[in-house]
Amino acid sequence: MKTRFTPLVKFKKNTMQKSEQFLQKANANLNSAAIALELSYSSLEDVEPPKSGRMSDMLASRVLLGSQRELINHNKEWVEFASNQVNQAKKQLKVDMMEHEKFQYLELQEIKQEFKKRKAAEEKNLDEIALMAYNGNKK
Secondary structure (H helix, E strand, O other): OOOOOHHHHHHHHHHHHHHHHHHHHHHHHHHHHHHHHHHHHHHHHHOOOOOOOOHHHHHHHHHHHHHHHHHHHHHHHHHHHHHHHHHHHHHHHHHHHHHHHHHHHHHHHHHHHHHHHHHHHHHHHHHHHHHHHHHHHHO
């Protein structure tokens, strides 16, 4: 049964589904960021500074360590950003779910009212039919 809230319920459901999809993407992004951070930490552990040799090898090792630390900092920022996105997506999904539930409830209440009206009209019609049948039997 269609009510005046039916289009709103559909719209809110679509909005809620989009929020769910965004949350899934944000969670995937967070997982990717966490994996990248772990990989950058393990790569830092794999870098062995030279214990002897030429100065250019020492400087190259120092540059490599510095760039690896920058990569770790970048990945930390990425994890933080992705975590914030997940939190915002969760909040938005909660709001969208509440809106959807609210309009579903209003639609249900309107359907109940319509059923009550129809039931009352049907009872009235049945009473009239019974009265007409009773009056017809008297004559």
